[in-house]
Amino acid sequence: MQNRQPEFSKGKEISMGSLVPPVLSDYMNYRQFLADFYLFKRKASKGSLRAYTYAVFSAAANIKSPNYLKMIIEGKRNLSDDMIGKFGKALGFMKDQTEEFRLLVQFTQAMDPAERNMYLKKLSEHRVAGKLKSGEIDRKTWEKVPNWVAWIIYAMIDQDGVSFDTATLKNLLRGKASEDEIDNALSTLISSGDLRRDEVTGELKKARSLTESPEEIPVALVRKLQSQLMYLGLESLYQDQPTEREFGTLTLSLTKSEFEEIKFKLRQMRKALHKDNSIARMKDKGERVYQLNIQLFPVTNAVETAVKAPAMKSALDIQVETPIVETTPVEAPVMMAEAPAVPQAAAPAAPVSAKEQKNERSNVSSLAATAASAADLFR
Template identity: 30%
Template sequence: MRRKKPISVLGYDNYRLYLEDMYHHLKKTRRGFSYRAFSAMAGLTSPNFLKLVIMGDRNLGQDSVERCAEALDLTKKEHEYFRVLVSFNQARTTEEKNCYVEKLRKFRPTKEVRRLEKRHHQFCSHWYIPVIREMVDLQEFRPDPAWIASRINPPIRKSEAKQALHILEDLGILLLEHGTYRKRERSLSTGDEVQSVLAKNLLHQMIQLGCEALDRVPSEQRDISALTLSITQAQFEAIKRRIQLFRKEILQLATTEDRTDKIYQFNFQFFPLLRDPAEVVVTAEEPATPERTEDTDDATS
């Protein structure tokens, strides 16, 4: 009978984080354990290959997946889950990811699903939690709740900043090293489609902050604009694809510097202003005046 593992791959939605946690666990329990030993254990010739994989600089190929699963002594179920998880994380298109998501859901026990949902709930519970995650890249960052609370706009309480740091550390999103914090992953994103109710709650908060910024933030420190468009279904799909690509470009641009001096929120909104024809109920009211296409930018005010 197999001994129960201290870390189960079934509780992860990112295989790189799983490998990193396994590495740190083995380093604590095996004297002299290193990335070189980790790679050798998996039968990989490059001593730093798994380190590069964990950092996101390399991907696992099919052969490497099998070697890692065998080295980590995964059960048949864990082995298959790990294989699908790698494919999910390395998928390039939304269609591919959606396909693998459905496969992953079939593997997870109910208690693991609840644990992951709790993790997402905690991270999405307050708008300032992801803000504090980004603050650790500031050149003058201090791991002091009072300092953090004083810098955030709109202001939060010291107790809220302290609780946010605890949550980020507890979830493994921030790591405490040499008296300060660093990000475990360079970037986080909700993805092309926001399905989770928890993530939607966070978006509601961020959109509300954007509304408040119209009055709270001077125009020279922000860029808030709007377009009202008359388009076809084909144009809608083309615009949506461009928004998704643009978001990824912005994310890539924003992760090129190790140290920063500002924190900004970038919201993307693109939604219909007409009902679906099948839902329309004709009334005897006067028809509304046709609206013209407008380009509105408050920066001119």
């Protein structure tokens, strides 16, 4: 049975007046890339003596079947490892591009969530390495931006009773980071000027905000940091007791204006929480460091043939900059009370007995194991 990968996102549109070839790094689905590549070649060869066809591609790839590319694009066939190399040749790829194409194929065709995460991580790292090599991403900027370990340690400055030696930090971080990662994170925070030691007491203190110059942080690094923090949340779902965390989900059908309004409100809420917590930490320190992740994303595509009446824009329907994850210690998980609304498809929350809470760790399903293995990929 062949894997027909659903198309959640498309690559860049190729306009009729443009003959710019599609760029592989713009795509998260190799079938869409191949479709756009074929369309580009068809347009480029229009009016020539020999028009570009599926058979021409097969000949360049040394494949006997003249319609093999068409079957791949339509999801009727999957690409084998050997065929990936042949396709790379027909696409005119160099070695690095062929490897990127291989990872994109593996990511697109993978069905298991943990396997998809593994290939996504490899694909992202490969693309970042290419951008660092080409100078598209400044290496100095990349290296000085803290990873998730440094992000949490920075927040621990506001946690009461913390001793910033490696062994203590490893224990407080619940073994999620190695000693080398902790040492490197501390060194980076101090050398970059984010933390400083008091000359008299030797105590570590915050010297500046980690997001002092967010415009200098590469988008690829923002995505990497956010994904790491999201996987920490996935681990918490299975490792922490319900009394120590707050998880909830809500599935909604929204218009574009409603989506923009909710997004605006979520950003305002995040900023307000950060401000209130910063003021509170000026008075006294917190007890633990908590991570608050906010996500709102599409799970379906819009129906292109749907015709809607024009809607008035909300006063809150404005564009704001892409946020940088803000990690601050709070004294307790944030609880949000929802106002009565029209019933929507929401994940049910069943009551948890004391016995169930006690045995929660031992009753982790195979899904928990998959989630944990996926989370390990981002450490």
